[in-house]
Amino acid sequence: xxxLTTVISICYYVFIAYVAILMIxxxxxxxxxxxxxxxxxxxxxxLLRLFRxx
Amino acid sequence: xxxxxxxxxxxGLTVLILGGHSFYSHRHLKExxxxxxxxxxxxxxxxxxxxxxxxxxDCNLYILDSGNPGATILILGGSHxxxxxxxxxxxxxxxxxxxxxxxxxxxxxxxxxxxxxTRLSGAYPSDFTILTKWGGRKFRMGDRWSSPLDQWPDPExxxxxxxxxxxxxxxxRNFNRCxxxxxxGTITERACFAFMEMIRxxxxxxxxxxxxxxxxxxxxxxxxxxERGEELATFVSMMLxxxxxxxxxxxxxxxxxxxxxxxxIGDFSDAVSLLFEAPEPFLDATRxxxxxxxxxxxxDEFVVKAGKAGLLxxxxxxxxxxxxxxxxxHTSAILQTMESWTEIMPxxxxxxxxxxxxxxxxxxxTGHYLHNPATSSKVLYE
Numbered sequence: 001x002x003x004l005t006t007v008i009s010i011c012y013y014v015f016i017a018y019v020a021i022l023m024i025x026x027x028x029x030x031x032x033x034x035x036x037x038x039x040x041x042x043x044x045x046x047l048l049r050l051f052r053x054x
Numbered sequence: 055x056x057x058x059x060x061x062x063x064x065x066g067l068t069v070l071i072l073g074g075h076s077f078y079s080h081r082h083l084k085e086x087x088x089x090x091x092x093x094x095x096x097x098x099x100x101x102x103x104x105x106x107x108x109x110x111x112d113c114n115l116y117i118l119d120s121g122n123p124g125a126t127i128l129i130l131g132g133s134h135x136x137x138x139x140x141x142x143x144x145x146x147x148x149x150x151x152x153x154x155x156x157x158x159x160x161x162x163x164x165x166x167x168x169x170x171x172t173r174l175s176g177a178y179p180s181d182f183t184i185l186t187k188w189g190g191r192k193f194r195m196g197d198r199w200s201s202p203l204d205q206w207p208d209p210e211x212x213x214x215x216x217x218x219x220x221x222x223x224x225x226x227r228n229f230n231r232c233x234x235x236x237x238x239g240t241i242t243e244r245a246c247f248a249f250m251e252m253i254r255x256x257x258x259x260x261x262x263x264x265x266x267x268x269x270x271x272x273x274x275x276x277x278x279x280x281e282r283g284e285e286l287a288t289f290v291s292m293m294l295x296x297x298x299x300x301x302x303x304x305x306x307x308x309x310x311x312x313x314x315x316x317x318x319i320g321d322f323s324d325a326v327s328l329l330f331e332a333p334e335p336f337l338d339a340t341r342x343x344x345x346x347x348x349x350x351x352x353x354d355e356f357v358v359k360a361g362k363a364g365l366l367x368x369x370x371x372x373x374x375x376x377x378x379x380x381x382x383x384h385t386s387a388i389l390q391t392m393e394s395w396t397e398i399m400p401x402x403x404x405x406x407x408x409x410x411x412x413x414x415x416x417x418x419x420t421g422h423y424l425h426n427p428a429t430s431s432k433v434l435y436e
Contacts, residue, residue: 002238008207033058040066047070052203053077 013050020046080180081170081201083194087145087162088425089432092118092152092408096434099161102255103248105237110167110204111245114434115252116148116160118406124156125259125395125402128325129388130249130315131162133229135169135196137266138182138349139332139377142193143384144264146423147409155396155405159256163436165229165245167204169196179346184377186421188428195349199227200242215239217312225313230263233318246318253323259402260286260395261327263315264384266334269357269366276303277387278329280320287328289394290387298386298412302330330387332380333368340365350377382415 020043027039048054089096095117100107113132131144144160151158163169172178172195183190205227212226213219215236225231227242235247253261260283267274279287284306291304307316307327319327335341335357336349342356353374361370389411392404410423427433 002240005205005207005240012207027059027063031055033062036059036062037065040062043066044070044073048074048077051074053074053081054203 016046016050020050076180080172080194081203083181083192084435085162085193086191086427087114087116087434087436088149088427088430089116089434090118090149090151090408090425092120092150092158092406093148093432094119094121099245099248099252102252103237103244105244106241106248109241109244110170111165111200111241111248113161113163113166113245114436116162118147118151118153118158118160120153120155120157120405122155123402125399125404126157126159126256127260127262127392127395127404128253128256128258129158129160130164130261130263131160132164132166132169132196133263133315134198134265135163135165135194136173136178136198136337137264137334138193138195139266139334139380139384140264141169142184142377142420143381143388146381146385146415146420147388147406149425150408150410150423151406152408153404153406155403158404158406159252159258161249164249165200165242166436167200167241168198168227168229169194169436171197171201171203173197174202177344179344179349182346182349184350184421184424185419186424186426188426191421191424191427199224200229200240202227205241214313215243219310219312221313228313230265230315231313233313233315234322250319250322253319253325258323258325260391260404261315261319261325262388262391263319263327263329265329265331266337266380267331268337268339269333269335269368269370270338270340270360272367273305274331274333274368275301275383276305276331278305278307278314278316278331280307280316280327282320283316283326283328286326286391286394286398289398290391293390293394294387297390300383300386300412302383302387328391330384332383333370333375334380335370335375352376352380376416378415378420379412381420382410382412385409385415386412
């Protein structure tokens, strides 16, 4: 069970990193300030988790 | 447009740094423990089970050995670190206690992982300060469950081992739903298993697990006792009103409710297991603002209103339930339990001096009994 949860956790962090990168790319491509602000706000919990802060 | 993106990104980075710093500081806040005159040794939980050694739940165990014959008592503080009086009552024993008969083992952070996080989305304060004559001592406010940073993911349903009983999914991170633990389980289960190993190896006779409960919860202001501790708990419950000036009921540990310390420690070791509950309005769902002040004073107008509506299982008025009152209840209940134990089993006595009782904690405040780490030579950190 521990091995399984470890594998799931690693997949989860990889997934978070992938989504975070997608949002950063979208932030760079975006042309509306409202969307840019939204991307930044949505990105925060992903980064907090990725850096193991929360 | 590039400048706008940079400004918005800088805003996000600022929020990330401020928030991240707050979370990091909470998780890594060092709580000082000034070793009192009675502490003869400090060991790690991992000394009893390799599976927990070096992990976040490898907590300190403070040993107060009188050197005289007697029983061994284990005090568990911090099973649920969102119940601060349970940790602070144990703290007073470590900083002030001197065993004169028997031996005491104290855990201040039984589930250390849970002490590094607060309830998610609960807007809890991350810490609180107990004022003293020389300043203040800051403590982490914790959670009921281990941090998801240390144990994740949760299952759909938590199947308790070894009973096979189905419990709420989140309780797989609840230290007081994981007893007697599993050697190859989650970090919370392994912590419980390590404590069971310690209880068996040290031949602990009596375990007291300290808790606090919301006033809307029926198991409150009471001792929950394993069947082998019923006589002792009844004795203590009878003595407390006359000797200490407050009431504490006594309840039987349900045989079919698994994972709790009062059930499993008694079933899987020779120790008598008791669980103490004190009232904590901070935990009530009907509370108002969840602030440090509310945590310490236990004053909440909305919980009082709930009481007037007959929704509570414990009394409350405008004076609230101050943390000194809650800590004093625990210290007195422990001391009274040791005295009652000694009366029942005089060949295996337990006796402790130096720890303030209920009336003393209320009169002098908890801070009076916390010593200054800056002027003490023997200081450890939780």
